[in-house]
Amino acid sequence: MIPNLTLTVNGDRHEVHLDDARPTLLDVLRERLGLTGTKKGCDRGQCGACTVLVDGRRVNSCLTLAISVDGAEVTTIEGLARGGTLHPVQAAFVENDAFQCGFCTPGQIMSAVGLIAEGEAGDDAERIREGMSGNLCRCAAYPGITEAVRDARQRLAQNERESV
Amino acid sequence: MADIIPTPTGHVRLGSNAGQPLTRRDGVLKVTGAATYAADNRPDGLAYAVFAHSSVARGRVTSLDVDAAKVHPGVIEVITPANRPPLGRDPDGKAHMFSWRTEALQNDTVRYAGQPIALVVAETLEAATEGARLLAPRYAAEPARIGFDAGEAYDPPAVGIGSPPNFAKGDVEAGFAAADQVTETRIETPLQYHNALEPHAIVAAWDGDRLTVDVPSQAIAMARNDFAAYFEVPPENVTLRSPFIGGGFGSKAILNGPQLLCVLAARMVGRPVKLAVTRQQMFGHLGHRGATRQHLRLGVDGEGHLTALEHNAISTTSSFDDFLEPAANASHNLYATPALKTHHTGVRVDTGTPGPMRAPGEASGSAGLECAMDEAAAALGLDPLEFRLRNYSETDPASGKPFSSKALRECYAEGASRFGWAGRPLAPRQMRDEAGCLVGWGVGTAMFPAPMFQAKARATLARDGTGLMEIAAVEMGQGALTALAQIAADGLGLDGDKVELRAGSSELPDGGIAGGSGHTATAGSAIFAAGSDAVRKLAELATRDEASPLFGAGNAGVVGRAGRLHRADDERRSEAYGDILQRAGLSHIEGEGAGARDPADAAEYAMFSHGAVFAEVKVDPDLYQIRVSRLVGAFAAGRIINPRLAKSQLTGGMIWGISFALHEDAIHDPRTGRPMNADFAGYHVPVNADAPSVEAFLVEEVDRHVNALGIKGVGEIGVTGSAGAIANAVWHATGVRPNRFPIRIEALLH
Numbered sequence: 001m002i003p004n005l006t007l008t009v010n011g012d013r014h015e016v017h018l019d020d021a022r023p024t025l026l027d028v029l030r031e032r033l034g035l036t037g038t039k040k041g042c043d044r045g046q047c048g049a050c051t052v053l054v055d056g057r058r059v060n061s062c063l064t065l066a067i068s069v070d071g072a073e074v075t076t077i078e079g080l081a082r083g084g085t086l087h088p089v090q091a092a093f094v095e096n097d098a099f100q101c102g103f104c105t106p107g108q109i110m111s112a113v114g115l116i117a118e119g120e121a122g123d124d125a126e127r128i129r130e131g132m133s134g135n136l137c138r139c140a141a142y143p144g145i146t147e148a149v150r151d152a153r154q155r156l157a158q159n160e161r162e163s164v
Numbered sequence: 165m166a167d168i169i170p171t172p173t174g175h176v177r178l179g180s181n182a183g184q185p186l187t188r189r190d191g192v193l194k195v196t197g198a199a200t201y202a203a204d205n206r207p208d209g210l211a212y213a214v215f216a217h218s219s220v221a222r223g224r225v226t227s228l229d230v231d232a233a234k235v236h237p238g239v240i241e242v243i244t245p246a247n248r249p250p251l252g253r254d255p256d257g258k259a260h261m262f263s264w265r266t267e268a269l270q271n272d273t274v275r276y277a278g279q280p281i282a283l284v285v286a287e288t289l290e291a292a293t294e295g296a297r298l299l300a301p302r303y304a305a306e307p308a309r310i311g312f313d314a315g316e317a318y319d320p321p322a323v324g325i326g327s328p329p330n331f332a333k334g335d336v337e338a339g340f341a342a343a344d345q346v347t348e349t350r351i352e353t354p355l356q357y358h359n360a361l362e363p364h365a366i367v368a369a370w371d372g373d374r375l376t377v378d379v380p381s382q383a384i385a386m387a388r389n390d391f392a393a394y395f396e397v398p399p400e401n402v403t404l405r406s407p408f409i410g411g412g413f414g415s416k417a418i419l420n421g422p423q424l425l426c427v428l429a430a431r432m433v434g435r436p437v438k439l440a441v442t443r444q445q446m447f448g449h450l451g452h453r454g455a456t457r458q459h460l461r462l463g464v465d466g467e468g469h470l471t472a473l474e475h476n477a478i479s480t481t482s483s484f485d486d487f488l489e490p491a492a493n494a495s496h497n498l499y500a501t502p503a504l505k506t507h508h509t510g511v512r513v514d515t516g517t518p519g520p521m522r523a524p525g526e527a528s529g530s531a532g533l534e535c536a537m538d539e540a541a542a543a544l545g546l547d548p549l550e551f552r553l554r555n556y557s558e559t560d561p562a563s564g565k566p567f568s569s570k571a572l573r574e575c576y577a578e579g580a581s582r583f584g585w586a587g588r589p590l591a592p593r594q595m596r597d598e599a600g601c602l603v604g605w606g607v608g609t610a611m612f613p614a615p616m617f618q619a620k621a622r623a624t625l626a627r628d629g630t631g632l633m634e635i636a637a638v639e640m641g642q643g644a645l646t647a648l649a650q651i652a653a654d655g656l657g658l659d660g661d662k663v664e665l666r667a668g669s670s671e672l673p674d675g676g677i678a679g680g681s682g683h684t685a686t687a688g689s690a691i692f693a694a695g696s697d698a699v700r701k702l703a704e705l706a707t708r709d710e711a712s713p714l715f716g717a718g719n720a721g722v723v724g725r726a727g728r729l730h731r732a733d734d735e736r737r738s739e740a741y742g743d744i745l746q747r748a749g750l751s752h753i754e755g756e757g758a759g760a761r762d763p764a765d766a767a768e769y770a771m772f773s774h775g776a777v778f779a780e781v782k783v784d785p786d787l788y789q790i791r792v793s794r795l796v797g798a799f800a801a802g803r804i805i806n807p808r809l810a811k812s813q814l815t816g817g818m819i820w821g822i823s824f825a826l827h828e829d830a831i832h833d834p835r836t837g838r839p840m841n842a843d844f845a846g847y848h849v850p851v852n853a854d855a856p857s858v859e860a861f862l863v864e865e866v867d868r869h870v871n872a873l874g875i876k877g878v879g880e881i882g883v884t885g886s887a888g889a890i891a892n893a894v895w896h897a898t899g900v901r902p903n904r905f906p907i908r909i910e911a912l913l914h
């Protein structure tokens with residue numbers, strides 16, 4: 001018997017009745033909770049389309065068995081905007097044309113949110129490119145993605161300064 | 165072409181909305197996860213399908229353990245050739261020029277590794293996946309034929325989609341005899357799989373004899389008709405929805421077997437069924453770019469002018485269908501030469517059938533041609549850009565027709581100056597960076613045809629001052645929803661925020677095919693025509709109405725702008741659309757339009773987009789690791805509807821050029837025929853760090869012949885020129901001429 005799973009996703013608590021140990025976090029989000037913003041590009045940790053934040057850290061949800069994150073706080077692309085206002089990373093992606101087809105975009109954005117929070121890349125374009133290189137974009141919107149991350153980091157830093 | 169409605173330009177003007185670098189209309193949907201791709205649909209009662217695929221490349225399936233799969237908890241149905249219900253059309257038939265022979269379990273034959281051999285339907289994805297695994301197929305396998313030398317060579321009847329396989333103009337042998345220098349270049353290009361980030365998915369639901377399919381489609385109306393034929397229902401009983409496509413690159417234009425099996429499964433189990441292929445399954449039945457082996461000969465006189473150009477290509481296709489990468493045709497329309505000869509040979513191998521993949525033929529052929537041009541320039545001791553300028557064609561080399569427009573000279577100049585080409589040393593291995601890496605610069609010319617297909621659109625102007633444009637256009641990342649809405653706004657004479665564009669569904673007028681870089685031109689022409697048709701009708705009402713300030717202006721004497729009709733000869737006299745409709749007692753007025761090329765222009769002119777790409781590479785002198793440190797392109801593609809999105813298309817294409825030059829290479833095991841690198845760990849595409857500096861610049865070009873709007877296309881041209889420019893930069897850095905793409909470290913180790 002698989003115990004019920006508790007997940008807090010974008011602030012909402014969900015009890016997920018799992019009759020099966022196999023579902024990944026990605027498939028639980030998409031197929032059982034109906035949060036289809038998170039995408040499946042490869043299902044084996046090679047493209048980053050499924051990136052979500054688990055307890056604040058970016059993870060590939062396709063490589064994460066759902067039962068292994070019982071009790072976790074998960075943030076997905078659906079949980080970033082606040083009351084109709086885009087998160088600064090989302091806004092920067094639109095303004096810098098950091099996507100084309102949009103399929104990699106939820107993963108890119110979650111990864112960018114994670115990268116900025118990690119505080120490792122700063123303003124350095126080369127380090128941003130490295131830090132974002134776990135997220136493939138077959139449309140190759142990379143120039144815009146790098147600009148968007150830089151732009152968003154500055155905005156977030158600005159917001160932080162203003163709120164101090 | 166009888167139903168062409170000439171684009172009336174009298175009442176509306178292109179340019180208030182078109183030409184603006186707007187952000188994407190679907191931007192917010194895409195950054196919030198709200199844009200729905202096919203696999204995101206979850207109708208009530210949904211069941212999940214997974215197909216089992218062959219692990220051998222040739223032979224027969226001799227057994228499938230259907231019982232084992234069926235007893236797995238959650239499995240509902242297993243479909244094999246033994247119980248597959250009949251289809252209304254033969255999947256091995258060729259109903260039209262975009263029909264590819266496909267596998268829908270019509271028999272037990274295996275023709276390539278990765279071929280679908282059974283379908284399992286279950287309550288959950290996990291159960292269906294396990295059920296497919298439990299089938300444990302056994303085969304009577306025959307040896308796979310993989311590679312140019314193992315396959316069977318033949319003279320193809322056509323290359324690409326219906327192009328003649330051979331071409332000759334003038335006498336190339338006489339040209340070579342008269343030449344002061346003849347250079348030969350041999351280049352191989354690999355199999356490449358499209359690998360859009362969105363794996364192909366379909367959700368099928370039947371309601372009696374009505375079918376709804378959610379499936380990414382680059383050809384919505386055509387696919388709807390195909391589904392109807394396969395399932396023997398009238399086309400109007402099929403609704404195909406494709407609001408967003410997660411990348412197509414040609415792979416989502418053609419119907420394939422597993423899609424049919426999913427629809428069949430939905431009918432068999434009486435529930436909606438979803439089938440999403442795995443990444444590994446993207447390396448089989450969905451088409452690919454065939455491999456090529458190219459041989460070019462260039463004859464040049466003492467002045468550096470071509471005397472003859474010969475381009476031969478061997479292209480791989482499958483054992484059971486024909487699609488030959490038309491690589492040699494890339495030499496037809498670019499450099500001036502008195503004698504030109506191209507020839508294609510086909511080779512049948514045990515892979516799936518290739519298909520159009522972003523710049524089919526142009527990508528591989530341009531890579532070969534640009535390398536060959538560079539080699540000839542180097543042998544002459546000429547700057548490679550200067551050599552290209554000396555062989556600039558003022559008329560189309562193949563047909564002799566004038567170009568509808570050609571700002572390639574301006575592209576060369578703009579690209580060279582942005583890149584800083586001046587002062588490039590002629591000899592290789594002359595430049596180093598501060599870290600000691602070898603630095604090289606290379607150039608390649610970009611070129612792509614500017615075709616048009618056929619499309620229709622419907623426009624509505626409402627009394628509240630808003631407009632609606634309806635067309636089954638295709639948003640696959642190129643920005644159709646945005647660019648076409650800009651054209652719609654101009655066509656309707658409205659501000660952009662007053663216009664709704666409905667697209668992506670077979671319930672709307674046929675928007676044609678999103679391919680060949682011709683979608684904006686074709687759908688855009690239909691939209692502009694529909695909009696101006698509606699405005700023309702409105703003008704008729706107003707100019708005949710004594711109560712209107714426009715009365716008596718004459719039908720041709722008014723212009724629509726920002727929701728008002730103005731007198732052409734007196735801008736101050738105007739009336740709002742809504743007021744005209746109100747007085748006429750109408751809630752709305754409709755217009756219709758079609759987009760297609762004027763046959764007279766098509767007969768008279770050669771139509772192409774052009775560009776120039778400049779590459780800088782850095783090569784580690786000890787390890788020979790290659791990095792593209794800069795890529796600069798300048799492109800002329802007629803009227804640009806949205807420069808922001810066009811640049812993204814172009815830089816995306818240029819990064820595909822990096823991918824072609826250095827990364828993508830599908831390797832099939834010569835013994836088993838299986839793709840050995842069927843995932844993103846083994847099949848490399850560029851990541852962000854592989855493309856540190858890629859810039860595209862737009863060069864102004866006015867074209868009065870391609871279509872009334874002057875639009876060419878930008879979707880594919882970025883791939884051309886780029887791969888060659890990078891290979892030429894690698895030579896300039898190292899002195900080694902690569903003879904195979906992707907260029908690998910070992911090619912540089914001597």
Ligand code: FES
Pocket residue numbers: 039040041042043044045046047048049050051060061062063
């Ligand atoms: S879907 Fe998880 S990394 Fe690709």
Ligand code: FES
Pocket residue numbers: 098099100101102103104105136137138139140141361410411641
């Ligand atoms: S936007 Fe298409 S894959 Fe990134």
